[in-house]
Amino acid sequence: MTEAPAAAALATAPPARPPGMWRQGWQRFRRNRTGMLGLTLVCIVVLVALSCAWIAPYEPNDQSAMMRFGSREGPTWAHLFGTDRMGYDVLTRVLYGAPTALAVGIGAMLVASVIGILIGGISGYLGGMADELLMRFTEFFLVIPVFIVILAVVRLFGIVVVGSPLESIPYLNLMTIILLLGLFGWPSIARMTRAEFLRLKEMEFVEAARCIGATRRDIILRHILPNALPSLVVIVALGIGGAILAEAMISFLGFGDPKAISWGQLLFFNYEALKVAPWASIAPGSAIFMTVLGFNLLADGLSDAFNPRLKQ
Amino acid sequence: MGITRYIVRRLMFSVALVLGVSVIIFTLINAIGNPVEILLADRPGITQEAIDAISRYYNLDQPPLIRYFVWLWNVVRGDFGTSIVYNQPVGDMLFTWGLETMKIQIPAILISLVAAIFIAVTAATRQYSRVDFGVMSGALLGQSLPGFFVGIILILVFSYWLGIFPSYGAYSTRRMLMGSGLIDGLWHMVLPVAMLAFFNTATLTLLMRSNMVDVLRHDFIMAARASGLPERRVVYRHAVRNAFIPVLTYLGILFGLMLGTAPVTETVFTWPGLGFLYIQAIQQLDYPVIMGETMIITVMLVTATLLTDIAYVLIDPRIRLE
Numbered sequence: 001m002t003e004a005p006a007a008a009a010l011a012t013a014p015p016a017r018p019p020g021m022w023r024q025g026w027q028r029f030r031r032n033r034t035g036m037l038g039l040t041l042v043c044i045v046v047l048v049a050l051s052c053a054w055i056a057p058y059e060p061n062d063q064s065a066m067m068r069f070g071s072r073e074g075p076t077w078a079h080l081f082g083t084d085r086m087g088y089d090v091l092t093r094v095l096y097g098a099p100t101a102l103a104v105g106i107g108a109m110l111v112a113s114v115i116g117i118l119i120g121g122i123s124g125y126l127g128g129m130a131d132e133l134l135m136r137f138t139e140f141f142l143v144i145p146v147f148i149v150i151l152a153v154v155r156l157f158g159i160v161v162v163g164s165p166l167e168s169i170p171y172l173n174l175m176t177i178i179l180l181l182g183l184f185g186w187p188s189i190a191r192m193t194r195a196e197f198l199r200l201k202e203m204e205f206v207e208a209a210r211c212i213g214a215t216r217r218d219i220i221l222r223h224i225l226p227n228a229l230p231s232l233v234v235i236v237a238l239g240i241g242g243a244i245l246a247e248a249m250i251s252f253l254g255f256g257d258p259k260a261i262s263w264g265q266l267l268f269f270n271y272e273a274l275k276v277a278p279w280a281s282i283a284p285g286s287a288i289f290m291t292v293l294g295f296n297l298l299a300d301g302l303s304d305a306f307n308p309r310l311k312q
Numbered sequence: 313m314g315i316t317r318y319i320v321r322r323l324m325f326s327v328a329l330v331l332g333v334s335v336i337i338f339t340l341i342n343a344i345g346n347p348v349e350i351l352l353a354d355r356p357g358i359t360q361e362a363i364d365a366i367s368r369y370y371n372l373d374q375p376p377l378i379r380y381f382v383w384l385w386n387v388v389r390g391d392f393g394t395s396i397v398y399n400q401p402v403g404d405m406l407f408t409w410g411l412e413t414m415k416i417q418i419p420a421i422l423i424s425l426v427a428a429i430f431i432a433v434t435a436a437t438r439q440y441s442r443v444d445f446g447v448m449s450g451a452l453l454g455q456s457l458p459g460f461f462v463g464i465i466l467i468l469v470f471s472y473w474l475g476i477f478p479s480y481g482a483y484s485t486r487r488m489l490m491g492s493g494l495i496d497g498l499w500h501m502v503l504p505v506a507m508l509a510f511f512n513t514a515t516l517t518l519l520m521r522s523n524m525v526d527v528l529r530h531d532f533i534m535a536a537r538a539s540g541l542p543e544r545r546v547v548y549r550h551a552v553r554n555a556f557i558p559v560l561t562y563l564g565i566l567f568g569l570m571l572g573t574a575p576v577t578e579t580v581f582t583w584p585g586l587g588f589l590y591i592q593a594i595q596q597l598d599y600p601v602i603m604g605e606t607m608i609i610t611v612m613l614v615t616a617t618l619l620t621d622i623a624y625v626l627i628d629p630r631i632r633l634e
Contacts, residue, residue: 034452136325143617144333145572145609148590152337152602155594159344245458249576252460253591267464271580274464275472282468285461293456300452 028305035301041294049098056092063087084280085273094283100262104247105240111182116189124197138187146184154255173257181243196228230306241295263288326614333610341599342376393600402604413585420508428516436524454514463507463580480582504581523555564620568613
C-alpha cells in the first residue's frame, strides 16, 4: 500500500531529470540490508495473501482430517503444520490468516491516515488557537488506554447491533475492529503531519509558491503534503504492524470475528491445547511475529532512507 | 512559567482526561440497554417485577445523566459500587487484583531497566563491533516479538517440556511449591515477569544505546577522559547519567503499555490481576467493574505520565516549560 506511490514515481520519472525524493530514497533503501529484509518479509505476506486460495493444500473449513488423521495430529507430509483440535489443517488456516491481517493493518491505517493528516495538517498550517485546541484533543487520544477501551467497545457494540440492519454487513465484527483501530490510531500520524507542516510552511519553495500566487489548496496539496509524505510513510508502516498485532491480541482474548480466519483467532482456539498440540499455536504466533517484524524493519529502513542525516 | 503552575495545568488536563474516558465507557454501557435485562434474558421464570426490583437496587431506573453523576460522586467518596457478578465492593476488588498486577509489572520494569542499561552500555562503548551488531539485531527482533507469543513459548518450554515453572496462576491451590508460601508466590511470578521484562528490555536497550552513542560524542566526555578519569567512571558516572534522561520519560509510556495490555499478559498466564478481571467483567457485563477498572487504569496511566514528565523537568534544566 505504502509502496504504491514510490513505485509509480519510479515508473513515470523521465531519466533526464535529477532523481527525485522517492528515487533517492529508494536508492538509499536498496543498500539497507535490514530494510530490504523487512521489504522481503512484507512481500511474502502480500503474496501469500493474494494467492492463499491456490497455494493452500486444503480448504480452510475442511475438517476431513478428523476421519483419517484425527485432530491434534503432529506435523506429517499430508499436514505440514499438523492439525488442530477441530481437525483443521493448521498450514491452510495460517495461510488464510494473511489476507485478514493485511486487511486489518491497511484498513486501520487508511482510516487513521485520513483523520491524522486532516487534523495534523489543519493544526500545523493554521497554527494559533486551532492548533492549540486540536493538539489538546490529540493528546487526549494519546494518553487514554486505547487497548482497554477498544476491548470494551468491541464487546458492547456486538450487543448493540443484534437485531439491527447493521447485522447483515459481512464480517461486521472485523470491520468494527478495523474502524476502532483506525479511530484510535491517528494521533501519532497527526503529530508527525503537524510537525512536517510547521517545518515546511516556512521553507523557501513554499514562500516562492505563495509569491507566484498559488492558491492555498495548491500550496497544501502540491507543495507541502508531498514533501511531508516520506515521514508519514514511515509512521504508517509502523502503524500497519501495530494494528496487525493489536487485532491479534483482541482476537486472542476471544473478542475477534468468529467468521474471519485470523492468526489471533487461531491462537485463541488452540492455546488451551498448547500442551498436546503446540504446533497449532506456534504456527500462527510465528506468522504474527514475521509480519510485525517485516513492517517494523521496513519502517526502520524507510526512516534511514528518507532521513539519512538522522542515521547513526 | 513556574513548576507549580505547570503541574497544576497538567493535573487539570489529567482530570479532564479521566472524566472523558469514564464518559465514553458510561455512554457505551448505556447504549446496550439495561444490563440486568440482558443478563437475565435467557432465564425462564424471571418476572418483570423481579427485573424491575433488581434494576432499582442498582439505580438503573434513574435517567443516565443522573446515574453518571451519582456514580461520579460515589467514586469521589471512594465508593465504586458493587460488582454484579461477585457481589463484592468494586473498590476492594480493584485493590486486591491490582496488587497482583503490580506484583508482576513493577519487578519486570526494574529488571529490564538494569538489564537495558548494562546491555546498552556494553553495545554503545563498542559501536559497530560484533557485540553491538548482535545487541541491535536482538533488540530489534525482540521488539517485534508479540509479548503473548513470548509468553506461550515460555510456558511451552519451561512448564510443559522442562517442568520447572508453573504455567498458570499466582499461587498453588493445593500444595505450596517447596513448602513455603513466599517461594511459591515467587516461583509463580518468574514466567510472567520474564515475558514482560523481555519486551521492555528490548525497547529500553534500543533507546538507551542510541542515547549513549550520542552522549559519548560530547565534549564533556572527552574532557572527563582528558582529565585522566578511568574509562569505567567516565562511562558509568558521566555518560550513563545523561543518556538516562530520555529513558526516564519513556518509562511512563512503557508502564502505560504494560498496564494497557495487562488483559493479554494475564490471560496467557491465567494471572489473577486487573487485566484478567477486566476480561471477565466485559464478558459478563459486570458494568460497575468495567467502569471502575477503566477509571483506575486511566488514573494510573495518567499518573505515570505526569510523574515522568515532572521528573524530566526537574532533572533536565535544559527543558523549557511551555
